[in-house]
Amino acid sequence: MTIITVKTGGIAADAVTDAKIADDVVGTEHLTANEVDTAALKADAVTGAELADNAVNSEHYTDGSIDTAHIADAQITAAKLASGVGGITSTDQYRLTANLENPGAADITANIERVDDAQFGRIGTGMSVSSGVYTFPSTGIWRIQAIVHFYDANGDDGAGLVESLVSADSGSNFDLMASAISGNLSGSQSYNTHPSECFVDVTNATNFRFKFRTNSCAGTTIVGDTSANSTSFSFMRLGDT
Numbered sequence: 001m002t003i004i005t006v007k008t009g010g011i012a013a014d015a016v017t018d019a020k021i022a023d024d025v026v027g028t029e030h031l032t033a034n035e036v037d038t039a040a041l042k043a044d045a046v047t048g049a050e051l052a053d054n055a056v057n058s059e060h061y062t063d064g065s066i067d068t069a070h071i072a073d074a075q076i077t078a079a080k081l082a083s084g085v086g087g088i089t090s091t092d093q094y095r096l097t098a099n100l101e102n103p104g105a106a107d108i109t110a111n112i113e114r115v116d117d118a119q120f121g122r123i124g125t126g127m128s129v130s131s132g133v134y135t136f137p138s139t140g141i142w143r144i145q146a147i148v149h150f151y152d153a154n155g156d157d158g159a160g161l162v163e164s165l166v167s168a169d170s171g172s173n174f175d176l177m178a179s180a181i182s183g184n185l186s187g188s189q190s191y192n193t194h195p196s197e198c199f200v201d202v203t204n205a206t207n208f209r210f211k212f213r214t215n216s217c218a219g220t221t222i223v224g225d226t227s228a229n230s231t232s233f234s235f236m237r238l239g240d241t
Contacts, residue, residue: 087239088123088236088237088238089123089124089138089140089237090122090123090124090125090126090137090138090140090235090236090237091122091123091124091126091234091235091236091237092114092122092124092126092127092234092235093114093115093120093122093229093232093233093234093235094112094113094114094115094127094129094134094232094233095112095113095115095224095225095226095229095230095231095232095233096108096111096112096222096223096224096225096230096231096232097111097112097113097224097225097226098111098224098226099151099221099222099223099224100214100217100221100222100224101221102217102218102219102220102221103214103217103220103222104214104216104217104218105213105214105215105216105217106213106214107132107211107212107213108132108162108211108212108213108214108222109131109132110131110132111224112129112132113226114126115229115232117228124137124138124237125137126235127235132211132212133171133209133210133211134209134210134211134233134235135205135208135209136202136205136208136210136235137205138202138205138237139202139203139204139205139240139241140202140237140238140239140240140241141199141200141201141202141237141238141239141240141241142199142200142201142202142235142236142237142238143197143198143199143234143235143236143238144164144177144178144197144198144199144200144210144233144234144235144236145195145196145197145233145234145236146162146164146178146180146195146196146197146212146231146232146233146234147180147193147194147195147229147231147232147233147234148162148180148182148193148194148195148196148222148231149191149192149193149222149223149230149231150182150190150191150192150193150194150220150221150222150223151189151190151191151220151221151222151223152182152183152184152189152190152192152219152220152221153189153219153221154188154189154219159181159182159183159216160181160182160183160214160215160216160217160219160220160222161179161180161181161182161214161215161216161217162179162180162196162212162213162214162215162222162231163176163178163179163212163213163214163215164176164177164178164179164196164197164198164210164212165177165210165211165212165213166198166200166208166209166210167207167208167209167210167211168203168204168207168208169207170206170207170209171209174209174211177198177200178196178197178198179196179215180194180195180196181194182194182220191223199238201241202241203241210235212233
C-alpha cells in the first residue's frame with residue numbers, strides 16, 4: 001500500500017474531523033489554553049484529585065451547600081457566631097456574710113463575698129466589686145437578682161427594703177431599678193425572704209456600675225451567712241446589647 005504524505009500546508013482549515021482522529025491520540029499538550037470549556041466536560045468528570053489544593057474559595061459555594069457533616073468537630077468559635085447566638089457567657093454570685101442590723105438607709109458596702117462553696121460555679125471572669133459597687137466585665141443584657149432574707153424582731157418595721165440601682169456614668173448618678181420589700185406590724189418577730197430582679201442594658205462596661213442599698217430598715221435585720229446563701233446577689237449576662 002502506497003503511503004501518501006500530506007503536508008499541513010495542504011490541509012484546509014477545519015478539514016480534519018473527529019472521525020479522522022484515532023481514539024486517545026490527542027494529548028493535553030496539543031490543547032490551547034482555555035480551550036476546554038464546561039460544555040466539553042462530562043457531568044461529574046472533575047473529581048477532587050483534579051483540583052489543586054486551596055483552589056476553591058467560598059465564592060464558588062452555593063447557598064446552603066455546607067452542612068454539619070462537612071464541619072469538623074469543635075471548629076466553630078464564638079467569633080464565628082452571629083450576634084446573640086452565643087448564649088450565656090457570664091454568670092456570677094455574691095452574698096452577704098454577716099447580719100446588717102437596723103441599717104436604716106445606706107449602701108451595702110461591707111460583709112460581701114463571692115460565693116465560695118465547693119460546688120459553686122460561674123461562667124467567665126464574673127463581676128468585680130469594690131466597697132459595694134459592682135463593675136461589669138462586658139457589655140450586654142444583664143439579669144440581676146437580689147434574694148433578701150429579712151428578720152423583723154418585734155413587728156416594729158412596716159416596710160424594709162433592699163434596692164437595686166444602676167449607674168451609666170461611673171457612679172455619679174444611680175437609677176433605682178428594683179426593690180425587695182418586707183414589712184411586719186403584727187407585734188411579733190418574723191422571718192421573710194423576698195426577691196427582686198431587673199434587666200440592665202449595659203452599653204459601656206467601662207462606665208456602668210451597680211449597687212444595692214437598704215432603705216427604711218430602722219427595725220429590720222438583713223440576714224447574712226458566710227457558709228450558705230441567705231441574702232445573695234446574682235448576675236447573669238443573657239445576650240448582646
